[in-house]
Amino acid sequence: MGKPTTNAPNLPNHLGRFHLWKQLQYIFSALGCFCRFPPIGTSSRPRDTIALAQPAWHHRAKQSNGAAMILTDTLVFAGSALDRAAHLRHDPVKMADLLANGGQVLPLWRGKPLIVGGTNLAWVPAGHPVLAHGTDPVFLGLDDGIARFATDISDWSPEAGAEAVEVGFFDSSAQFHPGLPDTHAFLELRGVMTQLTPRAAELVATAKAVLHWHRSHRFCAVCGAPSNPINAGWQRACGTCAAQHFPRTDPVVIMLVQRGNKLLLGRSPGWPEGMFSCLAGFVEPGETVEAAVRREVLEETNITVGDVRYVASQPWPFPASLMMGFIGDATSDDITIDPAELEAAIWVTREDMMDIMAGQHPTIRPARKGAIAYHLIAHWLADTAR
Numbered sequence: 001m002g003k004p005t006t007n008a009p010n011l012p013n014h015l016g017r018f019h020l021w022k023q024l025q026y027i028f029s030a031l032g033c034f035c036r037f038p039p040i041g042t043s044s045r046p047r048d049t050i051a052l053a054q055p056a057w058h059h060r061a062k063q064s065n066g067a068a069m070i071l072t073d074t075l076v077f078a079g080s081a082l083d084r085a086a087h088l089r090h091d092p093v094k095m096a097d098l099l100a101n102g103g104q105v106l107p108l109w110r111g112k113p114l115i116v117g118g119t120n121l122a123w124v125p126a127g128h129p130v131l132a133h134g135t136d137p138v139f140l141g142l143d144d145g146i147a148r149f150a151t152d153i154s155d156w157s158p159e160a161g162a163e164a165v166e167v168g169f170f171d172s173s174a175q176f177h178p179g180l181p182d183t184h185a186f187l188e189l190r191g192v193m194t195q196l197t198p199r200a201a202e203l204v205a206t207a208k209a210v211l212h213w214h215r216s217h218r219f220c221a222v223c224g225a226p227s228n229p230i231n232a233g234w235q236r237a238c239g240t241c242a243a244q245h246f247p248r249t250d251p252v253v254i255m256l257v258q259r260g261n262k263l264l265l266g267r268s269p270g271w272p273e274g275m276f277s278c279l280a281g282f283v284e285p286g287e288t289v290e291a292a293v294r295r296e297v298l299e300e301t302n303i304t305v306g307d308v309r310y311v312a313s314q315p316w317p318f319p320a321s322l323m324m325g326f327i328g329d330a331t332s333d334d335i336t337i338d339p340a341e342l343e344a345a346i347w348v349t350r351e352d353m354m355d356i357m358a359g360q361h362p363t364i365r366p367a368r369k370g371a372i373a374y375h376l377i378a379h380w381l382a383d384t385a386r
């Protein structure tokens with residue numbers, strides 16, 4: 001069985017032993033290689049202000065030659081202590097007042113948030129022309145006193161770019177609204193997520209997930225009649241059978257499986273060329289997260305896993321998952337993939353993994369920076385998650 005899996009610490013407890021170490025900073029010359037899809041647009045933000053969902057920390061990783069290197073790690077969407085002010089959701093008068101008096105609205109178009117300057121969320125006031133096709137706003141919370149809302153404007157038809165949306169692994173198209181300056185565009189969140197502040201990342205992750213839920217749950221799951229959003233978008237009510245429906249999050253386990261000096265990586269069909277990452281899968285009803293880790297690894301690679309330890313979690317609004325990251329100890333070596341799930345699976349040595357993360361491996365590309373797989377691998381290389 002795995003160790004207790006409390007959600008509170010996103011940093012392993014034993015990482016604290018490193019706090020006395022001198023914090024060196026190693027700047028990868030090929031840092032850009034970590035981000036499979038660089039942000040659209042230009043940014044003058046210095047590297048050390050790139051959005052971190054957790055406070056920045058540095059990892060000490062031992063190279064095979066004994067030299068030390070530091071990994072700068074990020075975990076996007078992992079929270080910013082946003083005041084969600086849930087007690088206000090039930091007060092429509094208060095909601096209307098907040099919206100009309102200083103409220104800020106983030107429009108999303110078919111899952112893509114409005115971005116300004118290529119790197120920041122673009123907020124507009126209630127009544128702005130871009131919201132003309134918007135759904136009822138969802139109340140996200142109070143951000144330093146500012147009421148934040150999100151609206152789905154998917155019914156709007158852009159003049160160009162609509163055909164590229166939601167096709168393939170990554171949508172690189174941009175949609176421009178005639179009611180906005182050309183500095184504003186609807187962009188794929190994956191392309192900008194590592195540029196966002198922790199607060200912006202939490203706001204947009206929440207907005208994207210809840211709005212997707214509304215789009216895909218317009219009818220009552222009990223009787224099939226249309227349902228209506230209530231409680232500032234955090235609930236849907238069926239007017240026919242009175243059933244109540246709540247936004248759902250799908251639990252996913254993602255695991256770094258280790259075996260001595262090597263770890264197990266897999267590749268799904270359709271991924272960008274050369275990209276490998278940790279195995280992952282949905283938790284099934286009736287099983288623990290630890291059991292889900294062992295089952296998924298066995299199903300996909302025929303590798304057996306013994307001890308399983310929780311590391312961190314990450315909301316992953318593509319479209320509505322909660323990624324729960326684990327380290328697992330493999331107890332077998334021979335890989336047999338399930339071709340329905342994986343295109344390939346390989347054991348990667350620590351030395352090769354260092355090259356991969358540095359963007360210097362000839363054939364394998366790393367997990368996307370900001371994703372929890374990257375976080376798990378960085379911890380493993382740093383000896384802080386074993």
Ligand SMILES: [Zn+2]
Nearest residue numbers: 220223238241
């Ligand atoms: Zn119903």
